[in-house]
């Protein structure tokens with residue numbers, strides 16, 4: 130696994146927040162750019178990517194890699210990600226342990242993979258291809274899943290560990306997703322985190338979720354709940370400092386609300402880690 134620097138506390142750079150964040154750049158330590166919103170775009174979007182690069186450390190996060198999908202890996206997509214990473218000065222690139230396209234169709238959704246040894250083998254091979262093609266640290270995010278398969282052979286943590294260790298890649302640990310999965314499927318989220326290869330955590334995601342009927346949905350459209358921050362503290366106590374990002378993608382609040390969420394995470398990290406670790410410079 131390629132080492133990554135500690136970047137501090139960041140937020141996703143979303144269009145309605147561009148102005149406010151560029152006006153107060155010191156409020157965040159780094160930003161995450163959504164690959165699939167910026168790929169192949171020129172004009173104002175490319176201008177913002179370059180301005181972000183000149184303002185903060187940046188990282189790339191995507192949803193369309195479909196690392197476990199049935200179609201061959203899209204090497205042209207990877208080359209365009211590499212070009213974007215270069216333009217953005219990105220420190221690393223992440224996507225999800227799932228599939229999101231197949232049989233030539235983009236589903237615009239993160240579909241869970243069966244937690245089987247066969248799936249591990251397939252994903253490991255494909256992650257190795259991604260890493261060789263991109264020459265950039267690469268990580269997979271643990272997704273929130275709303276179905277589990279009768280064919281599953283491995284637990285959530287066992288499946289993640291087998292892929293990450295087999296491919297020798299990083300983990301983007303979404304603490305909210307672990308919590309949401311525990312609400313929907315049972316189990317102790319602390320046990321899941323404790324069973325993960327925590328030396329591979331390259332970044333943490335925090336976000337809000339909402340209950341819709343019997344299901345808890347990872348909406349990225351609400352403030353974080355305290356149990357997620359407690360789980361974040363539990364995680365940091367085991368990992369040490371990890372670059373932490375607030376995701377808010379739906380019902381976007383004013384930038385001030387997003388920044389206050391980042392400050393909540395910063396306060397938890399300071400309480401767990403003692404003196405605030407100094408992030409690396411832009």
Ligand SMILES: [Fe+2]
Nearest residue numbers: 270303334376
């Ligand atoms: Fe996430």
